[in-house]
Amino acid sequence: MSDMQILDTAQAQSPEALVATLAHxxxxxxxxxxxxxxxxxxxALLAAADALRAAAPEVLAANALDMAAGTARGLSGALxxxxxxDDGRLAGIADALATVATxxxxxxxxxxxxxxxxxxxxxxxxxxxxxxxxxxxSRPNVTADAAALCLRSGNAVLLRGGTEAVHSNRAIHAAxxxxxxxxxxxxxxxxxxxxxxRAAVGAMLTAAGLxxxxxxxxxKSLVERVQKDARVPVLAHLDGICHTYIHASAxxxxxxxIALNAKMRRTGICGSMETLLLDAxxxxxxxxxxxxxxxxxxxxxxxxxxxxxxxxxxxxxxxxDTEYLDAILSVAVVDxxxxxxxxxxxxxxxxTDAIVTGDDAVAEExxxxxxxxxxMVNASTQFADGGEFGLGAEIGIATGRLHAxxxxxxxxxxxxKWQIRGTGQVRP
Amino acid sequence: MSDMQILDTAQAQSPEALVATLAHxxxxxxxxxxxxxxxxxxxALLAAADALRAAAPEVLAANALDMAAGTARGLSGALxxxxxxDDGRLAGIADALATVATxxxxxxxxxxxxxxxxxxxxxxxxxxxxxxxxxxxSRPNVTADAAALCLRSGNAVLLRGGTEAVHSNRAIHAAxxxxxxxxxxxxxxxxxxxxxxRAAVGAMLTAAGLxxxxxxxxxKSLVERVQKDARVPVLAHLDGICHTYIHASAxxxxxxxIALNAKMRRTGICGSMETLLLDAxxxxxxxxxxxxxxxxxxxxxxxxxxxxxxxxxxxxxxxxDTEYLDAILSVAVVDxxxxxxxxxxxxxxxxTDAIVTGDDAVAEExxxxxxxxxxMVNASTQFADGGEFGLGAEIGIATGRLHAxxxxxxxxxxxxKWQIRGTGQVRP
Numbered sequence: 001m002s003d004m005q006i007l008d009t010a011q012a013q014s015p016e017a018l019v020a021t022l023a024h025x026x027x028x029x030x031x032x033x034x035x036x037x038x039x040x041x042x043x044a045l046l047a048a049a050d051a052l053r054a055a056a057p058e059v060l061a062a063n064a065l066d067m068a069a070g071t072a073r074g075l076s077g078a079l080x081x082x083x084x085x086d087d088g089r090l091a092g093i094a095d096a097l098a099t100v101a102t103x104x105x106x107x108x109x110x111x112x113x114x115x116x117x118x119x120x121x122x123x124x125x126x127x128x129x130x131x132x133x134x135x136x137x138s139r140p141n142v143t144a145d146a147a148a149l150c151l152r153s154g155n156a157v158l159l160r161g162g163t164e165a166v167h168s169n170r171a172i173h174a175a176x177x178x179x180x181x182x183x184x185x186x187x188x189x190x191x192x193x194x195x196x197x198r199a200a201v202g203a204m205l206t207a208a209g210l211x212x213x214x215x216x217x218x219x220k221s222l223v224e225r226v227q228k229d230a231r232v233p234v235l236a237h238l239d240g241i242c243h244t245y246i247h248a249s250a251x252x253x254x255x256x257x258i259a260l261n262a263k264m265r266r267t268g269i270c271g272s273m274e275t276l277l278l279d280a281x282x283x284x285x286x287x288x289x290x291x292x293x294x295x296x297x298x299x300x301x302x303x304x305x306x307x308x309x310x311x312x313x314x315x316x317x318x319x320x321d322t323e324y325l326d327a328i329l330s331v332a333v334v335d336x337x338x339x340x341x342x343x344x345x346x347x348x349x350x351x352t353d354a355i356v357t358g359d360d361a362v363a364e365e366x367x368x369x370x371x372x373x374x375x376m377v378n379a380s381t382q383f384a385d386g387g388e389f390g391l392g393a394e395i396g397i398a399t400g401r402l403h404a405x406x407x408x409x410x411x412x413x414x415x416x417k418w419q420i421r422g423t424g425q426v427r428p
Numbered sequence: 429m430s431d432m433q434i435l436d437t438a439q440a441q442s443p444e445a446l447v448a449t450l451a452h453x454x455x456x457x458x459x460x461x462x463x464x465x466x467x468x469x470x471x472a473l474l475a476a477a478d479a480l481r482a483a484a485p486e487v488l489a490a491n492a493l494d495m496a497a498g499t500a501r502g503l504s505g506a507l508x509x510x511x512x513x514d515d516g517r518l519a520g521i522a523d524a525l526a527t528v529a530t531x532x533x534x535x536x537x538x539x540x541x542x543x544x545x546x547x548x549x550x551x552x553x554x555x556x557x558x559x560x561x562x563x564x565x566s567r568p569n570v571t572a573d574a575a576a577l578c579l580r581s582g583n584a585v586l587l588r589g590g591t592e593a594v595h596s597n598r599a600i601h602a603a604x605x606x607x608x609x610x611x612x613x614x615x616x617x618x619x620x621x622x623x624x625x626r627a628a629v630g631a632m633l634t635a636a637g638l639x640x641x642x643x644x645x646x647x648k649s650l651v652e653r654v655q656k657d658a659r660v661p662v663l664a665h666l667d668g669i670c671h672t673y674i675h676a677s678a679x680x681x682x683x684x685x686i687a688l689n690a691k692m693r694r695t696g697i698c699g700s701m702e703t704l705l706l707d708a709x710x711x712x713x714x715x716x717x718x719x720x721x722x723x724x725x726x727x728x729x730x731x732x733x734x735x736x737x738x739x740x741x742x743x744x745x746x747x748x749d750t751e752y753l754d755a756i757l758s759v760a761v762v763d764x765x766x767x768x769x770x771x772x773x774x775x776x777x778x779x780t781d782a783i784v785t786g787d788d789a790v791a792e793e794x795x796x797x798x799x800x801x802x803x804m805v806n807a808s809t810q811f812a813d814g815g816e817f818g819l820g821a822e823i824g825i826a827t828g829r830l831h832a833x834x835x836x837x838x839x840x841x842x843x844x845k846w847q848i849r850g851t852g853q854v855r856p
Contacts, residue, residue: 212829233830254852261854367847379850401640402661403831406846418834419795422807424682426689
């Protein structure tokens with residue numbers, strides 16, 4: 001179905017019927033997509049990257065429309081910056097498509113194999129999940145990034161981007177599809193929701209059996225709404241309330257450089273540290289907090305932490321559960337590993353938590369007992385990222401417990417089937 | 429919290445508050461459980477098996493109360509049979525506990541490991557999911573089976589059994605907990621819902637963040653209700669509409685024995701065949717349908733199938749989407765592999781589908797393209813079972829696509845965390 005046909009249909013149909021139409025087209029395309037070889041999928045992604053590069057004038061013109069509308073609507077500078085495309089950013093998006101083309105295809109990997117005493121040969125083999133729904137906000141690069149990861153892993157995708165980026169998203173989507181279709185990918189393998197009607201988002205969230213998984217990409221309010229209303233499984237993370245615990249045995253210089261980097265490298269990412277736990281027996285706490293304060297970070301401490309430096313304010317009860325995403329840090333002094341683990345259990349969002357220690361036994365205890373998607377020893381929490389983990393890219397960082405946890409890339413976009421090869425066995 | 433305290437609390441609290449109280453207790457117990465060694469968990473399960481054997485008189489007396497109440501309420505013979513315990517069945521339940529104690533503990537398994545160019549050492553390690561909710565119907569053995577699988581994989585469990593088995597479940601639960609507690613397992617690691625109030629089931633289903641996963645065990649109406657109302661992730665299967673396709677190249681004798689076994693070995697299990705697809709070019713279709721008819725199976729065919737034998741009735745449109753769980757089978761004649769795959773794609777419940785063929789290329793095509801949790805070549809669909817797959821036991825067969833698919837045992841009751849070991853790395 002062409003975009004124009006779907007637009008006509010969109011105007012005539014209920015949101016549920018529209019999503020069903022799109023989902024059926026996407027599922028049929030996924031079946032055809034699944035029959036392409038690894039090399040064919042890779043070549044199609046490279047063709048999509050080329051098509052996007054060739055479409056730069058149209059995409060930038062579309063983006064200018066979005067920027068003008070956003071400016072007129074009074075969007076914040078930060079939102080406008082997320083929305084803005086230029087030659088460099090567009091080249092980056094195309095390069096990211098080409099990178100995904102080079103990643104190993106997880107489909108077909110044998111997870112386990114066994115032959116039973118009766119001769120049945122069992123194997124579990126990775127297969128695509130099916131149709132993935134992506135619901136995102138103002139960043140138009142998600143249109144290309146998410147589509148590429150879904151396609152590389154054999155899934156069809158239904159994209160629903162933010163209204164402020166609607167022209168940019170349509171231009172990027174059109175270019176991608178041109179490149180993909182030229183290499184034999186069915187057009188409906190990558191679909192962009194043809195309407196910005198919010199009711200269509202609700203219809204996506206409740207399309208159980210039609211959409212196999214929803215990935216929300218955006219701020220906390222978007223993710224909360226998706227988690228609250230979805231009947232389809234959701235892969236998401238809400239908060240990154242990440243802790244760094246400086247153990248008594250930590251190397252003072254290492255503790256200081258890790259704390260500074262974990263908080264101040266980029267304050268707005270989900271892996272940035274939001275709470276620093278200083279062991280009461282760590283001798284260099286004053287130097288660590290001074291370095292943070294000198295770097296321009298506001299510190300809010302419990303009474304013992306506040307006594308370390310007059311520039312430290314008093315933390316409220318809410319501070320321990322706050323994701324600042326800013327140059328603000330809550331600081332507590334704790335009495336040993338147990339107290340640190342206990343604080344983290346009560347306040348962590350189970351995203352990423354770290355310890356700095358010179359004691360291997362303490363490190364292993366921390367790794368074993370802190371129940372977060374990512375637990376780290378002697379490293380900055382800012383490493384919490386699919387690229388840094390060698391996954392090539394990420395569709396998101398999952399803080400739920402099922403299916404996939406932490407940075408999710410291609411493997412998290414697959415499931416498996418059991419293949420059983422027999423020679424006529426019947427069950428006694 | 430003792431059972432009596434919880435019962436008092438249950439009478440005073442809203443269902444939501446009761447479930448929250450139970451869940452907090454269960455989660456705290458899980459943290460303590462996670463610190464037990466593999467050997468300690470195994471020994472605790474063996475102690476639970478012994479305690480159950482020792483409690484046989486109380487359990488059988490409790491079961492007699494349930495049987496009397498069920499008879500008075502006019503439960504069907506099939507339901508009463510599911511409910512009934514005797515010395516042999518009770519011994520079987522205890523033996524199953526002991527078997528789970530011997531299974532390999534998945535917790536701590538390293539799924540993947542990598543060292544990045546910057547020296548960060550990454551590993552993904554299996555950890556328990558947390559607190560599992562099991563909602564089940566009349567079979568009291570689920571009380572022990574599900575508890576054992578959850579415990580073996582380091583999870584706490586909140587059990588909510590059927591009202592018709594309430595006395596049996598309480599007696600089994602009390603015995604299990606006696607054995608477990610004697611070996612250092614916290615009492616709240618295995619909790620049985622202290623009320624049969626249906627509102628408490630609703631509260632379990634919506635306890636997102638308190639209960640990590642719900643596993644419904646029972647009939648289709650139970651599973652549908654759970655899937656419809658749950659905000660907590662659900663691991664479940666609805667239907668087993670399983671197909672067997674007899675390819676033109678199939679060995680006639682093998683085709684006949686597999687078809688007979690797949691349908692007639694036990695007709696009431698989810699892996700039993702519900703539709704037989706006969707290739708138009710398979711020369712021995714008459715013998716296969718005659719064998720099924722002679723074995724007492726009612727056949728409902730499309731016009732071509734009906735022409736194979738006068739005893740075959742006409743299938744309605746609904747027959748292709750019906751899980752009979754009885755000695756009834758729908759039969760269609762199809763023209764080749766593509767038509768068979770197409771029929772299965774339209775009507776399968778994605779549980780288990782099989783082909784009988786002498787052609788390896790056709791077999792591989794079928795395995796690759798049929799999108800079901802279990803796909804089989806030259807074997808009876810009745811093998812769809814965790815025990816037959818060598819998993820030792822199963823918590824259920826999942827027909828959803830995320831987290832786990834097909835027979836789910838210990839591994840499906842775990843998730844993973846990323847452990848990162850550094851030497852002071854900060855992100856550039």
